[in-house]
Amino acid sequence: MSSADIYKEIILDYYRRPRNYGKMDDHDIEAHDTNPLCGDEVDIQVKVGTGGTMEKVMYTGKGCAISQASTSMLTELAKDKPLEWVKQLSKEDVVKMLGNPDLGPARIKCALLGMKALKTGVYGYLGAALDKSED
Amino acid sequence: MLKPQALDAKKIQADFPILKRKVNGKRLVYLDNAATTQKPQQVINALVDYYSKINANVHRSVHRLGEESTEAFEGSRAKVAGLIGGKPEEVVFTRGTTESINLVRFAWGEKEVREGDTLVATLMEHHSNLVPWQLLAKKTGANLKLVGLNPDGSLKMDEMEKFLNDSPKLVAVTHCSNVVGTINDVAKICAEARKAGAVSVVDGAQAVPHMPVDLKQIGCDFYAFSGHKMLGPTGIGVLYGRRALLESIDPFQAGGEMIREVFNDHATWNEVPYKFEAGTVNIADAVGLGAAVDYLEGIGMEKVREHEIRLLKYAMEVLPGVKGLTVYGPREPERRGDVLAFNLGDVHPHDVATILDEEGIAIRSGHHCAQPLMRWLDVAATNRASFYVYNDTEDIDALAAGLEKVRRVFHL
Numbered sequence: 351m352s353s354a355d356i357y358k359e360i361i362l363d364y365y366r367r368p369r370n371y372g373k374m375d376d377h378d379i380e381a382h383d384t385n386p387l388c389g390d391e392v393d394i395q396v397k398v399g400t401g402g403t404m405e406k407v408m409y410t411g412k413g414c415a416i417s418q419a420s421t422s423m424l425t426e427l428a429k430d431k432p433l434e435w436v437k438q439l440s441k442e443d444v445v446k447m448l449g450n451p452d453l454g455p456a457r458i459k460c461a462l463l464g465m466k467a468l469k470t471g472v473y474g475y476l477g478a479a480l481d482k483s484e485d
Numbered sequence: 486m487l488k489p490q491a492l493d494a495k496k497i498q499a500d501f502p503i504l505k506r507k508v509n510g511k512r513l514v515y516l517d518n519a520a521t522t523q524k525p526q527q528v529i530n531a532l533v534d535y536y537s538k539i540n541a542n543v544h545r546s547v548h549r550l551g552e553e554s555t556e557a558f559e560g561s562r563a564k565v566a567g568l569i570g571g572k573p574e575e576v577v578f579t580r581g582t583t584e585s586i587n588l589v590r591f592a593w594g595e596k597e598v599r600e601g602d603t604l605v606a607t608l609m610e611h612h613s614n615l616v617p618w619q620l621l622a623k624k625t626g627a628n629l630k631l632v633g634l635n636p637d638g639s640l641k642m643d644e645m646e647k648f649l650n651d652s653p654k655l656v657a658v659t660h661c662s663n664v665v666g667t668i669n670d671v672a673k674i675c676a677e678a679r680k681a682g683a684v685s686v687v688d689g690a691q692a693v694p695h696m697p698v699d700l701k702q703i704g705c706d707f708y709a710f711s712g713h714k715m716l717g718p719t720g721i722g723v724l725y726g727r728r729a730l731l732e733s734i735d736p737f738q739a740g741g742e743m744i745r746e747v748f749n750d751h752a753t754w755n756e757v758p759y760k761f762e763a764g765t766v767n768i769a770d771a772v773g774l775g776a777a778v779d780y781l782e783g784i785g786m787e788k789v790r791e792h793e794i795r796l797l798k799y800a801m802e803v804l805p806g807v808k809g810l811t812v813y814g815p816r817e818p819e820r821r822g823d824v825l826a827f828n829l830g831d832v833h834p835h836d837v838a839t840i841l842d843e844e845g846i847a848i849r850s851g852h853h854c855a856q857p858l859m860r861w862l863d864v865a866a867t868n869r870a871s872f873y874v875y876n877d878t879e880d881i882d883a884l885a886a887g888l889e890k891v892r893r894v895f896h897l
Contacts, residue, residue, distance in 0.1 A: 356839060357894050388835050389852055389865045412865055414833035415895075457839060 355452040357415065364419035369426055370408045377408075381471030385463050390417040394425070394467040398475070402433045407468075414460050416453070421464030423447050428468065436472040439465060492784055492792040494877040500525040500780075501875055511845030514883045519663050519691060519824045519871035520849050521713045524777075528716055531776035535769045543768055544742065544759075558768050561775030562758075568778050568786075569689075569708070570699040571725050577758040578771050581722035582690040583613040585709035586657075588724055588761060589686055590617040592737045593707075594655070597684075600626030603653040605683070607632040607640055608861055609662045612854040614688040614709075618657055627654070634861060638665040638814040638821075645674065649681040656683045660692035660708075664853045664869065665814030665862075666821035668692070675705045684730070690714055691822050694873070695793055697786040706730055712770065717777035721770035724761070731757040738763040781874075789874055793823040796872045800825055800881045807888045809897055813862060826853070826867040829888055830897045834866045840894055841887040848884070 377395035384391040390413025399405030407425040411418055427447055428436070444465050445453070453461055498504050501523050506513055515523060535557065541550035543558045559573070566573045579585045594617075598604070604618050608631050615631075622629040630648050633641045640658075649656070656678035661668050675685040686707040692698055694715035700708055707730075712721040736743050736754055740763040745753040754760045781789065797818035804810055809830035815821045829837055834850030841848055849869040852859045859866065870884055891897075 357836070362895065387851065388833075389859075390835075414835040416836070457835070460835065 356457070358449040358451055360423075360449050361415055361419040361451065364422045365415040368418065368422045370422060370429075371410060372408055373410060374406060374408055377406075379471040379475045381467045381474070383463055383467035383470060385413070385417065385459055388414060388417070388460060390414055390460055390463055392417065392421045392464050392467050394421065394464065394471055396428075396468075396471060396475075398433065399430075403430055404428050404433060404435075404472075405430070409464065409467075413463070416448075416451075416457055417460040417463045420444060420448055420461045421467070424464045424468060433472050433476060436469055437476075439469070441465075491795075492788045492874060494792065494875055497525075497784070498875045498877075500527065502526060502529070504875060508845040508847070509843050511843075512883075514844075514846040514880045516870040516872065516876065516880060516884060517847045517849045518694075518873040518876075519714070519853075519869065521719065522694065522716050522873050523875065524716055524718070525780055527780050528718065528773050528776045532718060532769055532773045535772045540769070542765055554768060557772045557775070558766070561771045561778070564775045564778040564782075565723055568698075568782065569693060569723075569725060570701045572728070574757050575725050575728050575731065577724040577726060577731070577761045578766055579709075579722045579724050580720055580767070581711040581713070582611075582688060582709045583722075585707075585722055585724035586614055586686065586688065587617050588737045589707050589709075589726075590621050592734045592761070593684065593730070594618075594621040595624070596735055598625045598627050598654050602627040603648065603651045604629045604655040604657070605632065605645070605648045605653045606630075606655075606657040607659070608634055609638075609640070609665060609667065609855070609858050610657065610659055611663050611688060611690070612856070613690075614657050614659060614686070615857070618655065631857070632658075634665075634858075637816070638662070638667045640667070640669055645677075649677055649683070652681055653678075653683045655686065656681075657686045657688070659688040659690075660698070661689075661695070661822035661824075662814070662855075662858075663691050663824060664826045664855050664858055664867065666824045666826070667815055668696075668820060668822055671705065672703045675703055679704070679706075691824065694781075695823055696790040700725055712774040712777065715774075715777055716780055717774035718770040721767050721774050726757075728757060731761070736760050736763065740764045742766070784874060792874060793872055794818045796876060796878065796881065797821065797823060797825070799878045800870070800872075800884075803881055803885050804888075807885055808892065810888065813867065823873070824869055824871040826869045828864060828867055829891055830895070832891060832895050832897070834868045836895070837868050837888070837891050840891045841884070844883065844887045844890065846883055846887045 378398040379396040392411035397406040539553040541554045543555040678685040689710040693710040708725040713719040743763040813826045838850035
């Protein structure tokens with residue numbers, strides 16, 4: 351394992367130049383999550399468009415490069431997808447999105463923080479329950 | 486006269502089997518000693534010998550093994566008492582610092598603290614010397630007040646004086662901060678607490694392992710520390726309590742060993758310290774802690790402290806060479822313990838720790854169970870390197886080189 355395997359350029363790029371960072375006033379969904387171990391935190395907001403798509407997805411947060419870059423990339427990935435898409439979003443999808451970094455058990459939680467917040471928000475909106483395995 | 490010989494870290498390293506292992510193909514550079522220390526072969530052997538040769542329950546067995554295990558267990562208590570300048574009957578074995586402080590919360594606090602009373606702690610406490618008092622205040626209706634910090638990481642003593650004027654019931658203070666490293670003048674604080682009529686509780690988790698500690702000189706009512714931060718096993722710790730106070734308060738847990746006589750509807754208590762050691766105690770780890778005390782006294786606590794001051798001085802020279810590094814706490818090594826909290830530019834501590842881990846360097850990153858202190862420092866988290874007897878200047882060189890790598894990876 352080397353830094354190049356974890357801190358891929360794409361992760362550093364999104365960490366340094368976050369996309370979709372900020373708050374909106376007309377959101378339909380909002381969720382907050384933290385990783386008490388690291389103190390990482392994210393707030394994610396979604397504006398639902400016609401036909402139940404995620405028209406706009408934004409986030410704010412602070413924390414390590416992996417949690418923040420992962421959340422920023424996820425906002426781009428989720429844009430214009432149907433809300434239902436969030437249900438089948440998996441840990442593997444997020445790891446692939448990050449360029450398959452070699453994350454150990456201590457850091458994988460950082461990578462999944464944004465996904466957890468997005469699922470919490472969207473599931474709440476859809477009235478579905480968060481599966482324990484997704485926690 | 487010959488100058489007393491300094492501690493030989495190289496020789497000490499040979500006693501620690503774990504230091505021979507590789508991490509990510511690199512030599513292990515273990516700098517997370519404030520979290521827990523490694524164990525010398527002598528302590529590991531003490532555990533193996535205890536279970537291989539003399540294991541039996543203590544105090545109540547009249548057979549040979551019972552006598553030998555009791556002797557080993559009480560021998561450890563006497564060694565611990567000797568190390569801190571206390572008497573064996575004032576040394577209560579617990580699971581660790583946290584349990585020791587919670588013992589005081591329940592056995593003393595719930596009996597003595599009333600609605601409207603004042604409790605005093607500080608902003609630099611580890612959660613283990615803060616949250617128990619928050620809960621005690623909530624349960625009793627007492628008010629908890631926290632003494633703040635000066636910019637150099639020392640306690641605001643004028644604020645302490647002000648709170649002492651309220652005749653508080655409790656003053657809880659750390660001997661040495663586990664983040665900013667500040668060594669507090671606990672002898673002065675405990676003397677003033679007593680004058681104000683308060684009971685003093687000192688968290689010694691980061692002090693006893695690293696410097697000579699004499700409780701006669703400090704004059705506290707309670708003093709807590711952990712075995713695993715001083716070369717001993719996990720799961721064993723100590724609460725020192727002034728004898729008269731231990732005798733006047735109620736038991737913590739109830740069951741076997743802590744009783745004198747039990748009737749159908751009531752019981753009377755065993756003498757101290759057994760009154761506070763309900764059930765079968767952690768005999769083996771107490772024996773292991775005794776071996777750790779032997780090991781440290783073999784080196785000499787004065788020499789341990791001198792060695793750590795030398796490492797701190799070296800670190801304070803070398804680490805500022807890393808551009809963008811901020812070190813927290815007092816500048817003078819003499820005023821601080823061997824913990825060094827720092828941040829590197831805007832790189833999150835967890836990213837720093839991950840990159841250092843690839844180099845075989847183990848440091849701590851996070852809030853160090855001191856969130857109010859993190860808020861005061863205005864950071865979400867920090868990195869923390871902490872040294873011990875087996876560390877040497879080359880470990881600090883490795884840390885500095887590792888931090889340069891972090892700068893490269895993050896394009897600082």
